[in-house]
Amino acid sequence: MTIQEAVGPAVDTLRGSAGTYQLFAAGSNAGLAEHEQAFGPLSLAAIDAGFMSVLGESGLTGRGGAAFSSWRKVAATAQGRGAALLPAKPVVIANGAEGEPLSFKDKTLLAHAPHLVIDGLLIAGRAVSASLLYIYTTPAAMPVVEAAVAERRDARKIKVVQAPETFISGEASAVVNSIATGVALPLDNRRRLSAAGLKGRPTLVLNVETLAHVALIARHGSGWFRAAGSERDPGTRLVSISGQGAGQVLEVEGDARLCDVLSSAGVDLSTVGAVLVGGYHGRWVRDLECRLSPSGPGENVINPGAGVLHILPARDCGLEATARILDYLARASAKQCGPCMFGLPAMARVLSAIAYGDRNPRLVLELERLTKLVGGRGACHHPDGTARLVSSALEMFAEDMKAHLLGTCTRETRSAI
16 A cells, blocks of 8 residues: 555545644644744753653553553653663664555555654654664655655654565564564563663664654643543544544544544544454454543543554455455564464364364354464564454354354355455
8 A cells, every 4th residue: 555545645634633733733744844843943952860750640642552651652762771780872763554454544644744744753762861863654654754864954863764664563572573674573572672772782663653742742741632532541642543434544543433533534433343452363243332531440441553444345245255364464463483384274274164164063162262372472462452353243143153153154255344
């Protein structure tokens, strides 16, 4: 997918469900002049030891999928340097790999607001006293990012590195491995990058959208950021909406209702059979009243992950859609451990058998067994995310499962997944 295909018509479609319009305030294809006119010039001198507290008070969480507290990641990297026997200045990486097939919000952000991402990268770099800064992004986004970096004197030490277009290329340790060796495979998930990442240095990997929010928080403060969203999920986030002919990015407030977001995108809710929230490692949901928030407490809450909302039309079969995704995930694995090499392909074969006509009732029990077997045993989190998807399909499409085993499923299957 090219940037133009991902972005769609223009930035005026990038709006929020409640009139939110922060990340794209500089307009479409904003250069440095438009960026500074909208946001003001960046003053790194204002980023001092107190910024960590401001970031913590903001409540910003990562927008790449894990939703981990951003200030904790920054603080851990700063502490990692202090704990090293031979202190080395940290590394900060802006992660724009976006290997998730249903996500295009990072491509859109880099196309229209690259300078906001660069601001955030420079701010994070100053906060941890980094000596190396990288932007890791897809081939489609490379020209825009390189042009933006070349526009700025303060960005001269930023290196732009191309990310391979694979599903796992954006996993944090795969990002580090790719920059170091050219091989975008995850490292042992027990390794703490904040202590020893790229070149053995404390390394901070933040999603490009997260860094764009960092840039705004540095300018306007934590109170400004928390004015949008809710107490448990402050600020705004970008969501990629696909399916049903939809293909757009919206900026929405935290804790927004799924139905409100879809309505803002012009989706006819009566035609929605289910929504895949969070992408290929996400969950299927049918309750459109649920709220998009990475944290509880509270019922009726679904983690938006990397902000993917893929609509499954009511006429389509959720089992077949999930089987196609699972087949992709099995092929897209790093193949570095048993769960990926053997467990995921086995799960894909069983679900495909159920979806496409095998009426053996034992297949469901086998799929449940395999799903439990791969969870928590992988060298990275790919098997866990895949198991999460399958578990949600078993729950949401239980009636469809029964129909398939009876040979009576009459749904059409026109999903574009």
